[in-house]
Structures are given as structure tokens and as C-alpha cells.
Amino acid sequence: MKYLILSDIHSNLEALEATLAHAGRIGFDKVALLGDLVGYGASPNEAVEIVRSFDAVWEIRGNHDKVVSLIDNGEQFNIMARSSCEWTRKALEDDNLEYVKSLQQGPVGVEDTFFLSHGTPLDEDAYILTDLDALEVFRFFPHRICFYGHSHIPLFFTQGGPNGIVWDAPGINEDEKTMDLDPDMRYLLNPGSVGQPRDRNPKASYCIFDSEGDGRVTLYRVEYDIKKAQDKIVQAGLPKFLAERLALGV
Numbered sequence: 001m002k003y004l005i006l007s008d009i010h011s012n013l014e015a016l017e018a019t020l021a022h023a024g025r026i027g028f029d030k031v032a033l034l035g036d037l038v039g040y041g042a043s044p045n046e047a048v049e050i051v052r053s054f055d056a057v058w059e060i061r062g063n064h065d066k067v068v069s070l071i072d073n074g075e076q077f078n079i080m081a082r083s084s085c086e087w088t089r090k091a092l093e094d095d096n097l098e099y100v101k102s103l104q105q106g107p108v109g110v111e112d113t114f115f116l117s118h119g120t121p122l123d124e125d126a127y128i129l130t131d132l133d134a135l136e137v138f139r140f141f142p143h144r145i146c147f148y149g150h151s152h153i154p155l156f157f158t159q160g161g162p163n164g165i166v167w168d169a170p171g172i173n174e175d176e177k178t179m180d181l182d183p184d185m186r187y188l189l190n191p192g193s194v195g196q197p198r199d200r201n202p203k204a205s206y207c208i209f210d211s212e213g214d215g216r217v218t219l220y221r222v223e224y225d226i227k228k229a230q231d232k233i234v235q236a237g238l239p240k241f242l243a244e245r246l247a248l249g250v
């Protein structure tokens with residue numbers, strides 16, 4: 001089974017469409033989303049409607065989805081993140097807002113094969129950025145494969161080999177990176193962000209996980225019309241930096 005793994009779409013329609021077109025050419029069977037469908041970008045309704053149109057989908061909520069839904073008051077957010085959540089709440093059609101509100105808390109298991117979490121499977125709002133963060137998760141979350149998001153940084157952590165925890169990330173110009181999974185190892189895998197990458201590579205980022213055999217994960221980077229996404233953000237009156245950062249990949 002091939003799963004398309006998407007995280008942190010953040011209302012970026014142009015990035016989402018380019019990603020789906022690219023993934024469609026490669027081929028996948030089912031879709032799993034790691035949260036933060038909305039917030040930051042200017043196309044929340046379009047992004048939600050595309051996700052709602054998928055047939056087989058697992059989806060969990062992210063911290064921005066929670067603030068948009070008023071499940072969380074967002075007091076820990078900076079002013080740009082908070083104002084974009086307020087804008088998004090007003091911009092969303094009622095049924096799309098209901099959909100965002102209904103997203104479940106991670107971790108969620110997918111067909112006895114792998115798990116989905118937004119921040120970490122222990123805390124949906126915490127980050128996995130370092131091997132120490134990964135160590136804590138490996139210690140207290142006893143499953144073999146978990147995809148996570150939230151940091152917007154594509155990164156693969158592996159545990160179980162002679163070197164303890166090792167991490168691997170795509171190079172700045174690397175548009176494709178494949179890792180064959182070992183049945184005796186455990187994995188924390190971040191597909192990066194579709195709609196707001198932060199590893200200084202502005203291309204949209206996603207993974208396809210092939211569960212055949214021991215499993216294989218491939219990360220892809222996709223060019224999209226950044227200018228169009230930026231123009232919409234500016235026209236919507238959202239903070240200008242939210243447009244600028246898309247071209248910088250920060």
C-alpha cells in the first residue's frame with residue numbers, strides 16, 4: 001500500500017495542488033495528513049475542500065487547526081500566527097470550519113502499520129528537532145514507525161542500530177530522498193511542510209510511504225507558484241512576512 005503523507009499544508013492552495021499533481025504522477029493509494037491544514041496562507045476553504053474530497057484519508061489536528069477552531073486560545077502564538085488564525089476563522093465557510101473543528105487529536109494509528117502525530121506522539125504541541133527530542137519519544141512511544149510534523153523541517157530519525165539514534169535530512173538541492181526501512185529499527189519521520197517549508201528550501205515537501213515488505217519512505221520536493229500564493233496573502237491583508245517567508249523557505 002502506498003500512502004501519501006502530507007503535513008502543514010497551511011492554506012497554501014498552490015503548494016497543495018502542485019504536490020497532489022506530482023504525487024499523482026508517482027502514484028499512491030491512500031492519504032494521511034499530519035495536521036495544520038489551515039493558518040498562515042490565504043486559501044483555507046480551497047485547502048479544506050480538497051482534503052474533504054479525498055476518499056481514504058486519516059487526518060489529525062495541528063496547533064493552528066486548534067486555534068482556528070477555538071479549542072486553544074493561541075496565547076502562546078506570536079502576533080502573525082494569531083492574526084492569521086483569526087483571519088482564517090472568519091474566512092472559513094461554516095461547514096469547512098466544522099470540519100477543521102472535528103479533526104482528532106493524534107497520535108492515530110493507520111491500518112496497524114504506522115502512526116501519525118502533529119508535534120510528537122506524546123504531546124501534539126511539542127517539537128522533535130534534535131536527537132534528544134527523538135530519544136524521549138522512542139523511549140515512551142513503543143511503536144515502530146511514526147510520522148510527525150509541526151517543525152516544517154523534513155527529517156528522518158532512526159533508532160536501533162549500533163550508533164544509537166541517527167538522523168538524516170535531505171540536502172538543500174535534493175528533490176528526492178529514499179530510505180529503505182529495516183524491520184529491526186524504529187523510525188520518526190517528518191515529511192516536511194507542504195505549504196510553508198522552513199529548511200531554507202522553499203519547495204513544497206511531502207513523503208510517500210510504501211508499506212510493502214519492510215517499508216520504504218521517499219521524500220519529494222516540488223516547485224510551485226510561490227508568487228501566486230504570496231500575492232493572495234498580501235491581498236488578503238495578512239502579515240506581509242507570511243508571504244515573504246515562502247520564497248525564503250523559513
Ligand code: ZN
Nearest residue numbers: 008036062150
Ligand atoms: Zn505548522
